[in-house]
Amino acid sequence: MIKLDTKKTLFLLILSSILIIISFLISQYNYLLFHILIELFSIIIAFSMFIIAYNTYVFAKNKYLMYLGTAFLFIGLLDLFHTITYKGMGIFENLGANTPTQFWISARYIESFSLLFALFIINKNIKYKNYILGLSIITSGVFISILIYSIFPDCFIENQGLTQFKIISEYIISFILIGVIACLVKKKNYFDKNIFKLLILSVIFTIISEVSFTFYIDVYGFSNFVGHIFKLLSFILIYISLIKINLNKPYKLLFKNLDKKNKELEKKLKEIKKLEGIIPICSNCNKIRNNKGYWERVEKYISEHSFADFSHGLCPECREKLYPKNEKKVDDVDNSK
Template structure:
């Protein structure tokens, strides 16, 4: 009986926190809708900075607890999100209208950076369940991600061999559209692997990650339709991305 009352009390305590968090989230999304109707560039910056801050918060959390945790797979994905956040930050700064990079890059550069970040994210999420109950060397993994990120960015900024993703006046290239579908498939594989190995991870973590992956897939599908970087599909995709966090 005492156990029952403790459980009931715990649920009663959790409900207000859940309701409060949901209310804050709804208010935040409503605020972003209003901002997007008046200044899409500001909306995009806020949406991306939010996702970047979450990615880096995950990294700093797992990095500072790496010596006391047995969940090395979480350390791996946290490190991955640190570098994904860096690419997303470059994407944000390169967005059309920001004026940080030379105008000759146009809308192609931020779109290339977006695709690159999503490939990195999908790859890390596939590897995540494969690393359950395995030991890694965080410093080595950090170095590998750093080197890989520099090389991948080099294909865009220095060697310029990364395929075009957006052409002014035409819209998305075939490479960009196909990449979004490929990324969705990779995320689907990650979700399948996560489901197969869900017994190796905490139930709450599994549910949150599964929901996050599903929302990310929805975001990627939305990003296959837009013609303008300020269009509705682009807006919808960013909302899905925010929800996935």
């Protein structure tokens, strides 16, 4: 019989294949429409990752995914500008294909460095606000260098294609990502087995995406299509990892602990209810037989099966029998009054 995880994996593979085929057909009909859909979906995933990471920071079990999820806010912002400045969008006039490509490569640099940097600070106490501030400064610098001062290196020249800077950058990013895989393997003890596999696969997809973007001449070309598909798949895998580690696991652990406490409470209640039934007591020594078959003192049994406690003393009858002289003296004192 096929295991549940295998069935789920098979379903996801079939679904992914269908979506890729549909995406390809859309790209053949209208590549700009395909690009908008793929990028917007990626951006939504990126922003969702940030929302999850930001709101689960306090109880996050894995700081790596928390840092990575935070970085995707800034990656998503750059991808958003890559999308709205893309050739044919008509939102920004006279920008050409260079500007969106600059936003693309800057987003990929931040993504690759975030994947690597987060591994080095996985067990270090870094202030979360400082981490966000650092990413904010870097991202602001990218926007200023592209949109205001135009000092960001050219990445695409019309009628020529990709520049050397863009091609070399894609290979540099790919080498950084290979370094990420090496570091992930070295620090795999920090990750759940399934999460580790998802992260490795995500980085491999990102490498395939980066290499694909070194071949195209036309921004509407097939290698461009392949690059966007693998980028989306990479985002989805990181998103699944973040959901599993920051949301699913804590809640499962919470309900597991709650169930454990409920069972313990039920057990205690059952033990307390036994006091309502017939309790075997020795008529000679007054010991009680417990639920394990052992005989023990009444005080011990009741203390274990209820919230009652004991204060030992003598009743008037026993006091008179055991200490008759003292009892008489007390009575004489009382009569003299």
